Amino acid sequence: MKTNILLIITFIALSLSASAQSVIEDFNENSESNQIPSELVTEKIVRVSNSKRTYIISNENESFSKGDFITLVLNSKLAARAIVAKSINNVAGIKIIKIYSLDLFKLFRTNLEVQVIRGDDSFFGAKKKEDEESEDTAVIKDEEDLYNETFLEDDLSMETKNKRSIKTDNIVSINYGLIEGLNNDGSSQRYTHLNGMWMYQFEDNIWAELGYGQNLINDYPSPGLDTKMTNLTLRIKYTVAAPFFSYVQPYLGFQIINATSPNAGVDDPTDDVTPSSAELDNEINMVENLKKKNIIFGVTVLKRLVPGWFIRADLGSDIINFGFSLEF
Numbered sequence: 001m002k003t004n005i006l007l008i009i010t011f012i013a014l015s016l017s018a019s020a021q022s023v024i025e026d027f028n029e030n031s032e033s034n035q036i037p038s039e040l041v042t043e044k045i046v047r048v049s050n051s052k053r054t055y056i057i058s059n060e061n062e063s064f065s066k067g068d069f070i071t072l073v074l075n076s077k078l079a080a081r082a083i084v085a086k087s088i089n090n091v092a093g094i095k096i097i098k099i100y101s102l103d104l105f106k107l108f109r110t111n112l113e114v115q116v117i118r119g120d121d122s123f124f125g126a127k128k129k130e131d132e133e134s135e136d137t138a139v140i141k142d143e144e145d146l147y148n149e150t151f152l153e154d155d156l157s158m159e160t161k162n163k164r165s166i167k168t169d170n171i172v173s174i175n176y177g178l179i180e181g182l183n184n185d186g187s188s189q190r191y192t193h194l195n196g197m198w199m200y201q202f203e204d205n206i207w208a209e210l211g212y213g214q215n216l217i218n219d220y221p222s223p224g225l226d227t228k229m230t231n232l233t234l235r236i237k238y239t240v241a242a243p244f245f246s247y248v249q250p251y252l253g254f255q256i257i258n259a260t261s262p263n264a265g266v267d268d269p270t271d272d273v274t275p276s277s278a279e280l281d282n283e284i285n286m287v288e289n290l291k292k293k294n295i296i297f298g299v300t301v302l303k304r305l306v307p308g309w310f311i312r313a314d315l316g317s318d319i320i321n322f323g324f325s326l327e328f
Contacts, residue, residue: 040073045112046091050169050201052108055082057116059092064118070094071124072108073115078124079104163204165241166302168327171199171207173312175323179213179231179257181290184220191215193319195231201239207249209235213319220261221286222279227261229290233318237300245304252297255318259290 041063047056064070068084081098099105108114117124179193195213202208211233220227235253242248265284267275298316302325305311314321 040115040117042113043116045108045110045114048108048110050203051164051167052105053096053167054085055094055096055108057092057094057114059087059090062090063116064092066092068118070119071100071117071121073117073124074104074107074112077101077104078121079108079114081121164201165205165239165247166201166327169201171302171310171325171327173197173199173323173325175213175312175314175321177213177314177319177321177323179215179229179319181217181229182220182286184222184286186286186289190320191217191229193229193231195319195321197233199237205239207237207239209233209237209251209253211235221264221283225261225263225283227259227264227287227290230258230260231319232256232258233296235296242301247302247304249300249302250298251300251316252295253318255292255294255296257290257292259287261287 041061043058043060045055045057049055064084065087066084069081070084071081072079078100080096080100082094082096084092084094086093096105173196175195175197177193177195178190181189181191183189193213193215195211197209197211199207199209212231214228214230217227217229219225233253233255235251237249237251240248240250261283264287265280267280296316296318298314298318301313301315302310303312308327310325310327312321312323312325
């Protein structure tokens with residue numbers, strides 16, 4: 001009798017234990033934040049790029065460094081996965097490589113505080129489904145994936161990203177071109193012109209470009225004298241994607257050309273022939289005739305060579321250019 005009672009008590013105890021363990025396991029599986037460590041650091045988003053691909057965040061706690069994988073947590077939920085591209089002076093530049101929650105990701109803004117997980121974020125409790133759709137595209141297999149635009153497009157499935165023909169915010173260029181000037185007889189002549197330009201994408205496919213260049217005209221406004229031309233341009237461009245990894249950018253802008261020749265209009269006592277006052281005045285006028293301010297228009301064509309690099313051509317009322325461009 002005592003033996004039977006003991007067996008019954010043991011059976012009931014084992015049943016209750018199994019039931020309690022099942023409840024705890026269900027709680028652990030369904031709770032997304034029950035394993036957040038108390039030492040999770042909090043940082044602040046300092047700057048957000050227009051593309052929402054790259055961010056500058058604070059690193060006051062110095063809890064991560066260049067090359068680390070980190071996860072940004074918002075409202076006690078995983079928001080996005082990123083890689084640290086650079087860390088210096090308690091701030092870090094990061095590139096987003098995976099989005100866990102698009103709704104949370106859309107909340108990212110300047111001065112927003114987020115929590116940061118360095119390295120493995122599996123302890124956070126986020127359930128990983130074996131049959132998760134497009135899982136392979138969300139995993140970085142090698143370094144080249146960081147520069148693969150298709151890979152980034154899959155993770156950053158945002159309407160604003162899809163609208164951009166060129167995903168980056170900045171493009172700098174160095175060019176060698178032909179700019180219109182004057183000959184000694186007053187006729188139009190083009191001179192070789194070295195210039196540099198910087199473009200910034202402030203809205204989807206809309207760019208502002210600032211350009212500066214200069215060249216030297218020999219024997220102008222008279223033999224033995226040289227004149228320096230400077231060219232400052234401001235352009236507004238719109239980008240249209242073209243075949244063969246090319247982009248066409250019609251533009252409208254404003255150009256300021258200045259010219260200086262310190263010895264123009266100055267009598268040189270070492271000359272054998274003394275110029276008349278009319279000739280000296282003409283030298284000054286010829287330099288002044290090079291100066292102009294006018295509205296410009298034209299088109300820029302970019303052809304991608306390799307990721308990050310383009311060859312470039314400009315055909316406009318202000319200049320004819322050929323050069324190389326770098327995006328960042």
